[in-house]
Amino acid sequence: MTFHRVAVVLFDRTPMFESAVPISVFGEERPGLPSFDVRVIGGDGGSEVRTNAGVRLATPHGLDAVAESDLVIVPTYRRPPDEPPPAPALDALRAAYERGAIVAGLCLGTFVLAGAGLLGNRTASTHWAYAGLLARLHPDVSVRADDLYVDEGRILTSAGSAGGIDLCLHLVRREFGADAAAAIARRMVVAPHRAGGQAQFVEHPVPDHVAGDPLGATLDWAVRHLDRPLGADALAARALMSRRTFDRRFREATGTSPARWLLHQRVLRAQRLLETSDLPVEQVARRCGFASAVALRPHFRRLVGLSPAAYRQSFGRNPSVDG
CATH class of the missing domain: 3.40.50.880 (Class I glutamine amidotransferase (GATase) domain)
Known part of the structure; x- marks a missing residue:
């Protein structure tokens, strides 16, 4: 109408x-x-x-x-x-x-x-x-x-x-x-x-209302170790929760699933590295927990709307670096 x-x-x-x-x-x-x-x-x-x-x-x-x-x-x-x-x-x-x-x-x-x-x-x-x-x-x-x-x-x-x-x-x-x-x-x-x-604009990946409890500590740890293989089972164990309780608490706190949250944090980390470093996109991908630049690109484009190269061209400190 x-x-x-x-x-x-x-x-x-x-x-x-x-x-x-x-x-x-x-x-x-x-x-x-x-x-x-x-x-x-x-x-x-x-x-x-x-x-x-x-x-x-x-x-x-x-x-x-x-x-x-x-x-x-x-x-x-x-x-x-x-x-x-x-x-x-x-x-x-x-x-x-x-x-x-x-x-x-x-x-x-x-x-x-x-x-x-x-x-x-x-x-x-x-x-x-x-x-x-x-x-x-x-x-x-x-x-x-x-x-x-x-x-x-x-x-x-x-x-x-x-x-x-x-x-x-x-x-x-x-x-x-x-x-x-x-x-x-x-x-x-x-x-x-x-x-x-x-x-693409999220700066604080751990919601304030979970900071300080086992879930918040686990999310803080995960953000610092995105280059490692991480999964919901491992995060649940680190939070000392059953997988079912962890999934429920996680969705209550973040509004999404552990898998989607991890993917978003990895793409966010890639954004920051593209903005602030001259690392080739292959190294950016590995530092963010992706197997390769090929694995990073489709997720980056879907969530950010740009390729890593185009994002660096717009927001990086050295847009001439090949992304």
């Missing part, structure tokens, strides 16, 4: 950047491009919200404006996002979806959509640091922590922070065409379409 009326639902104590993303994409008049009627709504019921930086934002519309919108966006939520969202906001989101509106959750806004029951038996993305929490609070959601956004038709979710820009531009591209999305991206001075997933 093509949308024109856009509702942006904000909550108290949420991050300012994420709150502004859909307003920046849809809220400006740009001659020759699609125009949108954007209504900023207070999800807590007030006429303003206060961001986690203390800045106050006006929310002149009430939740009744959700019922009049074609697209409803929840750009973020409180941190940590385990506080149940207000029931009236959840009711409004459910009603919007049931009458045919598109509903999107950006970053931690995914938790609000999950709280409304809109993500049951669906795939969803959120900020990588909270993917494990989303999987634990909502086990019926298939969490894709490595995707910039997930499009399930009338339900869409995105990764953290700038991932919301990717989702909003994707919506413009999907409904109004690539030229419109590219023009808006140029005005915002952002890429019209980013390749790869948010795994």
